[in-house]
Amino acid sequence: MNFWIIVSVMTIVICLIAFYPLLTKRTQSLGVKRNSLNKAFYFERLKEVEREANEGVIDDPEKTKLELQQSLLDDIPEHAETTVNPQSHVGKIWFAVLLLAVGIIGTTAYVSVGSWQAGTMIDMTHKKLAYFYERIKDEDTNPLSEQELNQFAMALRVELQEKPNDAKGWFMLGQIGMAKDDGQLALESYEKASKLDPQNLQYKGSYAQVLMFSQDQTDKDKGKAVLKEILRQDHTNLDALSLLAFSSFEEEDYKMAAMTWGMMLKLIPEGEPRRATVEKSINMAMSMLKAQENQPAPATPEKN
Template sequence: MIVFWSACALLLFLACLAFIVPIIRDKKPSQVDRDELNKVFYQGRMQEIEQDDEQGIISDKQSVITELQRGLVDDVTEQSAPQSRVSNASTLVPGVIVLVLLCVGFYLQFGSHKQVSHWQQVMADFPALQQKMIMGQGAAPTEIEVDNFMLALRTQLSEKPDDATGWLMLGRLAIAVRDGQLALDALAKAYELDATRSDIRVPYAQALLQSGEPLNIKTAENLLVATIGLEPNNLQAWSIYAFMALQNDDFELAIARWQKMLPLLQDDPERLQMVQGSITYAQQQLGEKVAEQAPQKAADIGHEYTVSVQLDPKVMLPTQGYVFIFAQMVNGPAMPLAAKKLPLGDIFPLTLTLSDADAMQASFKLSQQAEFKVKARISIDENASVAAGEWEGVSQPVQSGETDTIKVIIDQQM
């Protein structure tokens, strides 16, 4: 603030100089300078008269001298007459006063002095706002207090840009007031400063998810998966992860993720009830979705094959991921004839059915094959492509119309 007022004073001083200098330069020669000129002129003229007298050019020397003296007296008399010209000082002082008043008036009318005063007051109240916002002292903060706190926090961050906790706090407040771009920018800065903190990764994932951009959503999912892998009991990460599935209308996946939270909420009855309500809502939506889909005729579905999937004891399941169950031709393209994807959990041994209803393409179905095989693969993400380290199992060749349960044991590491 000192710099601001110093700059204002300097500009005002320069403006005054621009007004004063031309007046000073316009100053006329002083009376002393005029007297000196008259004296030099008189002495020079007297020398000329003496020379003319010696040469006999003039006949009456005394009359010429008298005339010269009379002219000098007349000039001195004119200089002594009252001057109508206003002195420099009488013009300069009022002019400077008017200039200063104009500058101050324009600033008060068109400047940002009110905003500056408000900012100064906010910075003065910042310690008290910190106690209220962070420590929760006193009544709940009002919307104006939240805005003031964010203003002071942004000022502080401009002076300390490496404060990851400050950027995190600003991002969380921006999410609360629904300022998506500010939240994304602030949390991206916090993540850039310290990517190891889960309390930064999770709200950053939330801001990315709320942006709606496909690339940001994928980045958010990766952040949540990484956080849950490191901290399986991170409730905030699981909550956002479940909401992501709900946002995609994947109600089954949302239910599975919320169910992961239930054992972690036994000591928080209020939040437990909220999650149970979310599960009920997703189940209702799932039921409506199924009811809206017209049931396919048996002829369209074709024969249903029952598949049983089991794990070999040596298989170590990841903390989260998916299991893909799909049918392929025994000798032919690797494209699945039918496929299902389920979230991992306490689901093994797993029993399900495959039919033409699970076909990937309408022109490429199980019912068209005389023989096929069934595979089951565990993946840590939603990518069905084979990755090193994943576990897989494959059945014996299955004949078309098989009625016995098809058994698949996951026992091969890729």
């Protein structure tokens, strides 16, 4: 309501500035106009009389001047006639018409392309948040489309503006970021969730995973620090151990990688398929370590 009041006032002010001449009463004094003409004629005729007197055309110039003065006095009315321009009333009508036109055009333009449509769409999407939470329960068999993911993210953003301390909501937004391949959204959301609920190892693990797969070494170092925090809270956390082992292998620290995978192997029960993968990783790390140790040392220059 306040928005429309402000817009109305601004429209009236702008129209007053632009169309003010239409509101002014333009009056004319017919008597003044006629008097000015008579005076101009009198002075012009007076010059002619003087010129004719000098030339000897007029015998009695004084009498002629008196006649001119008398003629001027006879032509001046007793009361000045004033008339109001009839267009002043029409000007007011035009002002009202233009004001109405400006208001209609401005309102139509705002209704067509104004931000209220975006606001209405966001509100409608926000109301579907509960539907999206139910919808993701069938994600394995019926995954969300890209459009649904975008709407889910928008609804969650609106919700988190109202509830900025909702760690679960921030974690879910991070999950959506991962589904959309939006690494920045996932990173920021997981970080927020892990800070709001530092005891939740799932939040920390997801945050560390995004950091570890970053191309920035600073992010990787931060990810390692988060993984170590997780292992201090739970030294049996297989996901954290797996990420640390992979990081060590990537950095060619094959001994540390093999040791970390060895710790994982002790924690995985017999018969689980994951044991075979870890065993292969250990064998690969040991093989790379042996090849690294068998490499000849770089030759040193001889001293003269």
